[in-house]
Amino acid sequence: xxxxxxxxxxxxxxxxxxxxxxxxxxxxxxxxxxxxxxxxxxxxxxxxxxxxxxxxxxxxxxxxxxxxxxxxxxxxxxxxxxxxxxxxxxxxxxxxxxxxxxxxxxxxxxxxxxxxxxxxxxxxxxxxxxxxxxxxxxxxxxxxxxxxxxxxxxxxxxxxxxxxxxxxxxxxxxxxxxxxxxxxxxxxxxxxxxxxxxxxxxxxxxxxxxxxxxxxxxxxxxxxxxxxxxxxxxxxxxxxxxxxxxxxxxxxxxxxxxxxxxxxxxxxxxxxxxxxxxxxxxxxxxxxxxxxxxxxxxxxxxxxxxxxxxxxxxxxxxxxxxx
Numbered sequence: 001x002x003x004x005x006x007x008x009x010x011x012x013x014x015x016x017x018x019x020x021x022x023x024x025x026x027x028x029x030x031x032x033x034x035x036x037x038x039x040x041x042x043x044x045x046x047x048x049x050x051x052x053x054x055x056x057x058x059x060x061x062x063x064x065x066x067x068x069x070x071x072x073x074x075x076x077x078x079x080x081x082x083x084x085x086x087x088x089x090x091x092x093x094x095x096x097x098x099x100x101x102x103x104x105x106x107x108x109x110x111x112x113x114x115x116x117x118x119x120x121x122x123x124x125x126x127x128x129x130x131x132x133x134x135x136x137x138x139x140x141x142x143x144x145x146x147x148x149x150x151x152x153x154x155x156x157x158x159x160x161x162x163x164x165x166x167x168x169x170x171x172x173x174x175x176x177x178x179x180x181x182x183x184x185x186x187x188x189x190x191x192x193x194x195x196x197x198x199x200x201x202x203x204x205x206x207x208x209x210x211x212x213x214x215x216x217x218x219x220x221x222x223x224x225x226x227x228x229x230x231x232x233x234x235x236x237x238x239x240x241x242x243x244x245x246x247x248x249x250x251x252x253x254x255x256x257x258x259x260x261x262x263x264x265x266x267x268x269x270x271x272x273x274x275x276x277x278x279x280x281x282x283x284x285x286x287x288x289x290x291x292x293x294x295x296x297x298x299x300x301x302x303x304x305x306x307x308x309x310x311x312x313x314x315x316x317x318x319x320x321x322x323x
Contacts (some may be wrong), residue, residue: 001026001153001184001254006056009208018208024186026061029179031195031216032188038293040188041081043205043266044155047186048078050059061152079148081158081188085138087131091122094130095122102149116144117170120174127128136167140174149177152176154185160194172198193309196205204314207272212314219310230260232299237265247292253286264299 002024009017017039024030038245045051046058049069058065060072086094092113099109106147117123120140125133133141146154159175160168168191175198180184189195195202196216203213212219237245242257249255249267260266267286287300 001028001060002186003059004043004056005041006054006060007046007058009039009046009051009317010054016208017046020205020208022058022203022213024184024203026184028201029175029185029187031199031202032186032205032244032312033190033202038205039208039318040205041157042208044157044186044188045152045290048076048155049073050078051287052083057183057323061233074149075151076153077149077151079142079146079157079159083128083142085141088139089130090127091130091133092117092126094141094149098145105146106179112148114152115314116147119147120144121170134167135191136163136170139167139171140165143174145170147290150183154183155184157188157287158190159187160189168194202314206314219314228260229254229283229302231257231265231267231290231297231319232263233265234296234298235296241294245290245295248289249286252289253282255286 002022004022006013006212007020007022008015020039022043031196032040032044042051043058046053047060049060049065049072052069055067059065061074063071065072068106086097089097095113095114095116096109097160099112104112115122117126120143121123122137124145130138137272139161143156143159146156155176160171163171172194175185175187179198187195187199199216201214202209202216202219211258246257249257250270254270256268256270258266283300283302284319289298290297
């Protein structure tokens with residue numbers, strides 16, 4: 001749905017995007033992550049045909065944002081991180097105003113407004129003035145506004161910004177419902193756990209470039225594969241069973257069995273880098289090997305890397321690749 005080719009954007013001497021390459025599949029909920037200044041908002045404004053790239057191009061559903069911006073605007077719904085609302089309008093009047101701007105007929109406006117109020121859980125607030133809404137309700141109202149024209153692509157810049165935990169849960173539920181309709185959704189956020197729960201794919205931007213882009217599970221696996229497997233035995237292993245297990249692990253899986261902290265043992269990969277990557281994920285085979293040697297395993301797991309650690313590790317890898 002979104003294809004970027006060497007997308008670059010300069011503001012004077014500031015390089016906001018540096019040859020960005022990105023692919024977002026149709027029907028995907030795609031998370032957009034990056035520190036302040038990474039280029040997320042600039043990229044999203046280009047995708048929404050609100051900002052012209054300095055060089056390169058982005059295509060939305062095969063349509064160039066550089067050559068056909070008006071056509072792109074008819075395909076997308078955009079919810080910026082900062083937005084204005086008309087406080088002296090009722091909720092339904094606010095949506096009716098924007099539906100009219102989109103050129104929808106009176107009958108179509110009524111239908112779409114009712115659908116959006118239902119989707120965003122604002123039906124019981126339709127007669128309330130906008131200034132009487134909470135922050136979370138205003139965010140949902142702006143999401144409803146962005147979806148009035150039934151866009152193929154929905155671009156959301158920090159949709160949960162400033163919300164309390166209850167409002168964030170509500171917004172996440174709504175976005176899942178949007179994803180179930182088959183729409184492509186690009187979501188920018190600093191709340192990493194929410195993106196991992198919500199999105200099927202993640203892109204991490206750093207310095208105006210893509211440091212990582214792929215399935216969310218692949219990103220977790222990439223980092224968790226570097227953590228040792230942790231094992232707890234029902235009784236402390238010793239003697240021949242322990243030595244046999246250590247020998248089998250080294251010979252078959254290129255791994256070491258070492259005593260760790262708090263009664264845990266660690267299985268640490270050893271050998272060349274390629275072998276480490278290949279064997280680090282083979283948890284089922286490792287467990288079968290330990291049990292085949294008669295060791296009484298009562299706990300077996302890999303401690304997960306936190307999402308913040310994943311983010312910092314990816315950014316660090318990208319920065320080192322430039323050296």
